[in-house]
Amino acid sequence: MLNYRKGLADMPAYDVIERPWGIKVNANECNMNLPPLVEERVMARLGCVAFNRYPNEQYDDLREQIAKYYGVQKENVLLGIGSSEIIEKIFYCFGGGEERHIVYPQPSFSMYKIYAKAAEATGVPVDLRADYTFDADAFINKVQEVKADLAVICNPNNPTGTGIPLEDIKKVADNIDCCFLVDEAYMEFYGKSAFGMLKNYPNMIIARTFSKAYGLASCRVGYMVADAKIVDMIAKAYMPYYMNVLSLVTADTCFQMRQEFVPRIQMMIAERKRMSKRYAELQGVKVYPSNTNFVLVKVPDAVALNESLVAKNIGIRSFGNAPRLENCLRLSMGLREENDRIFDEIKLFLEGRA
Ligand SMILES: Cc1ncc(COP(=O)(O)O)c(C=O)c1O
Secondary structure (H helix, E strand, O other): OOOOOOOOOOOOOOOOOOOOOOEEOOOOOOOOOOOHHHHHHHHHHHOOOOOOOOOHHHHHHHHHHHHHHHOOOHHHEEEEOHHHHHHHHHHHHHOOOOOOEEEEEEOOOOHHHHHHHHOOOEEEEEEOOOOOOOOHHHHHHHHHHOOOOEEEEEOOOOOOOOOOOHHHHHHHHHHOOOEEEEEOOOHHHOOOOOHHHHHHOOOEEEEEEOOOOOOOHHHOOEEEEEOHHHHHHHHOOOOOOOOOHHHHHHHHHHHHOHHHHHHHHHHHHHHHHHHHHHHHOOOOOEEOOOOOOEEEEEOOOHHHHHHHHHHOOEEOEEOOOOOOOOOEEEEEOOOHHHHHHHHHHHHHHHOOOO
16 A cells, blocks of 8 residues: 555646647747757857766856846845746745645646645635736735735736736735745746845745746756845755756856847747737637737637647647636747647638638
């Protein structure tokens, strides 16, 4: 008899279907590999790493790079194996019992619910408005009502693409006193960061990732910036030397060469605008305004449409019956020709010709 820990059997799993798709736009990745100049530099640096040493030095180098860029100290920066791990650790540090409450918007990043459960805390979703905009008052009321230990928002929000105005974030920060995590995984596509507020709110954490705008999903590198006291506490949840040198050196090179990524970020934004317009012209399709590298669309029969795309080896993100996401499909912005091909397939299906 295998006696797993309490609650594990009921733990929901992350339900994205992965396989070698012909076109893959299901995980908000960047559909281009590294810019050639960056790749060349990465390869040269990887050729010089000390494989026999724990990667202390490289960890500190990247922390320092990030700190310098934001005008903070390296003690304000914590790295993680993707921002996933950072978020999971933050949930762990503020969880630890049913009486601990973690408040987050719904619909939002599906992992918040799972991390709350893994942290043995009570997850408290707060509905976004019908158009998926953020209702700051409802959020604040809920945080206060349940005396939350952690409040989380995602800006811009995944999977709706909605940007939360900075005034709303300030309003939340002004009215809550628990830890306040702002997950900015898609910030580079939006441009409006809450970073400037950090100095005024010592309970605020900002989490960022190299997986989206930098196209470094394979390396699994993310980071958080916060008051040094928070960083020290979250760091306690980590084992020693948890980051690997290959990822650290690669992310460090990308960060130093971040100007090389600007044209592709602009291209993804342009594709998002172009495709949002095209989808909005299709009969029966609702397009939600997006500030990210993906677009959320509502269609008449998402399950059947998704099945028809799967049959054509196209991987998109379908939300099945997830709360408030019925008939919604999320399409990451791939290359122009990939976006057009998916559009054509969706159009054919909606016209009954697929
Ligand atoms: C809102 C949000 N936060 C965090 C993450 C985690 O990204 P990573 O672990 O690759 O940094 C994702 C990934 O899709 C996301 O959508």
